[in-house]
Amino acid sequence: xxxxxxxxxxxxxxxxxxxxxxxxxxxxxxxxxxxxxxxxxxxxxxxxxxxxxxxxxxxxxxxxxxxxxxxxxxxxxxxxxxxxxxxxxxxxxxxxxxxxxxxxxxxxxxxxxxxxxxxxxxxxxxxxxxxxxxxxxxxxxxxxxxxxxxxxxxxxxxxxxxxxxxxxxxxxxxxxxxxxxxxxx
Amino acid sequence: xxxxxxxxxxxxxxxxxxxxxxxxxxxxxxxxxxxxxxxxxxxxxxxxxxxxxxxxxxxxxxxxxxxxxxxxxxxxxxxxxxxxxxxxxxxxxxxxxxxxxxxxxxxxxxxxxxxxxxxxxxxxxxxxxxxxxxxxxxxxxxxxxxxxxxxxxxxxxxxxxxxxxxxxxxxxxxxxxxxxxxxxxxxxxxxxxx
Numbered sequence: 001x002x003x004x005x006x007x008x009x010x011x012x013x014x015x016x017x018x019x020x021x022x023x024x025x026x027x028x029x030x031x032x033x034x035x036x037x038x039x040x041x042x043x044x045x046x047x048x049x050x051x052x053x054x055x056x057x058x059x060x061x062x063x064x065x066x067x068x069x070x071x072x073x074x075x076x077x078x079x080x081x082x083x084x085x086x087x088x089x090x091x092x093x094x095x096x097x098x099x100x101x102x103x104x105x106x107x108x109x110x111x112x113x114x115x116x117x118x119x120x121x122x123x124x125x126x127x128x129x130x131x132x133x134x135x136x137x138x139x140x141x142x143x144x145x146x147x148x149x150x151x152x153x154x155x156x157x158x159x160x161x162x163x164x165x166x167x168x169x170x171x172x173x174x175x176x177x178x179x180x181x182x183x184x185x
Numbered sequence: 186x187x188x189x190x191x192x193x194x195x196x197x198x199x200x201x202x203x204x205x206x207x208x209x210x211x212x213x214x215x216x217x218x219x220x221x222x223x224x225x226x227x228x229x230x231x232x233x234x235x236x237x238x239x240x241x242x243x244x245x246x247x248x249x250x251x252x253x254x255x256x257x258x259x260x261x262x263x264x265x266x267x268x269x270x271x272x273x274x275x276x277x278x279x280x281x282x283x284x285x286x287x288x289x290x291x292x293x294x295x296x297x298x299x300x301x302x303x304x305x306x307x308x309x310x311x312x313x314x315x316x317x318x319x320x321x322x323x324x325x326x327x328x329x330x331x332x333x334x335x336x337x338x339x340x341x342x343x344x345x346x347x348x349x350x351x352x353x354x355x356x357x358x359x360x361x362x363x364x365x366x367x368x369x370x371x372x373x374x375x376x377x378x379x
Contacts, residue, residue, distance in 0.1 A: 056277025057247030087246030113360020156310030178303015
């Protein structure tokens, strides 16, 4: 029954976290800490920290973390499935509608209006990542700029633009060179 | 496009590696997906990718998961969606399972921290590269309204912290009104229908 409970809890987390990313955090906290008592508040804080340091959406990360704690690997898998099930149902429905009606002129108009907005939101997310990379959660000022990060950023951007390099390799390279630079400079 | 074993493997391995490199969650994976599926593989065109992004953003759940469902569905229906979801959730599932076993050591590791900081600069560069390409595409249309929407939406999202769903809603309504009021500027709406 524990598995069923895990599934249902993370199903709700998947269903109600609209807007992605940190919008999911209070909902996860409510389900995992307050309703079910699966994690203490300190443990939940650790999950958030780990999520910032590792790849993957915070909801999936907490599903795995909590699931493993409660019921081992099966728990992790069940919680993760619960978390993505609402997405699969809703997104596939919207995708079906999109492909059916996208040639209608009103739909065309809506999509034409949305496209620059989407670019703007990607730019906005990019800006916050740049700030995080250059200032590393310090106050933003000229003196506190992380110049290693700026150099890595400029070099990566140049390589991406000039050589059309695979982003995965650029990011791995930046990680490796960054690690060496931070250790020895 | 031929849907053989190679295609399915490529689909799975692409989403898997993108997910494994998406730190910080949220929108970060979108430019990476665009780079992979639009620029590198040419499986999805530019306009469609933006539409799928808007759908992923306005649906509940993690954006990375939603976007991968859409890409999988677009390329191979329900089966494609299952493949891409699997590719997207496996990296965090594996990594978090391992980390949950010894997370204090991981959290306090200096070297892990250095690598992650270096990668952050790389991720920032990838996003910047994508944004520059997309913005120049919009500027090439030589239409005023998309540029205004771009700037206004950026200010709303980045500076005023307006809820993204609200921004999407408003821009969608503006787009619909364009059509309903018959103010089609040349090369705009009709161009997309082609």
